[in-house]
Amino acid sequence: MTRKTSALIVAAGRGTRLADPQDRCPKQYLALDGRPMLAWTLEAILQSPHVADALVVIHADDGGLYEASLAAVQPAMRERILPPAIGGATRQASVHAGLESLASRPEEQLPAHVLVHDAARPFLMAVTLERMTDALQAGGQAVLAALPVHDTLKRAGPDGYATGTVDRSGLWAAQTPQGFAFEPLLGAHRRAAAQGQNHFTDDTSLAEWAGMRVQLVEGAAETFKVTTRADLERARAMAALMRRPVSE
Ligand SMILES: Nc1ccn([C@@H]2O[C@H](COP(=O)(O)OP(=O)(O)OP(=O)(O)O)[C@@H](O)[C@H]2O)c(=O)n1
């Protein structure tokens, strides 16, 4: 039997860099063209024939928002969504919680590979998922979707004046999805937690710390992370362009 690939969507953050004090709704539940961002993210990843199912990691306070998002997912895809896990105070803790939830399933349902993805990146391209699953199926242990840096990079001091130009050769900006062989990633997260290594902002950094080799594949500019209010406006404009036909 071929073991499956599962998606792990982290959606337990508070969105503090975007939210204004009046707006209590975390960004992953804000509407893009009338549907919660999380619904867009789930449909984008579940469109892949390589992804068997998805588990979402949510904040303990967000049960109602999560259920409303599921209701906005196409029914055939909704059937492939596993019960959610409750996240932690950091992204790293939330990913770990999701991996433990996947690991608690019956042995025959354990995935071979897991694609960790931010709920706050709603526009995931099919071509990126193809590149990632190809790399994992070829034996890759850790695969990162990333964009080569094309801009000239400046370093500036606190006074706002340039102190130099940074060599951009070989630099890539990390995105998600980040794909892994399931057991090695779970083991790496368990070791990091046990050793108090709680500072990793993404899973490939943690995987490198654990000694795994990380392969880069090209991601997509469309898969930007919604971090600021300007990102939200951009996402809303994109969503309006991508509107589903009414018949679906
Ligand atoms: N404790 C956390 C923190 C983040 N995330 C998730 O990780 C992704 C990327 O994180 P980021 O954009 O930094 O989200 P927030 O932490 O919500 O944003 P901010 O730092 O502005 O508060 C998001 O989908 C977010 O929901 C999570 O599941 N658990």
Ligand SMILES: C[C@](O)(CO)[C@H](O)COP(=O)(O)O
């Ligand atoms: C994993 C990640 O998306 C990499 O870009 C991550 O969420 C980054 O978090 P950041 O703190 O906003 O860089």
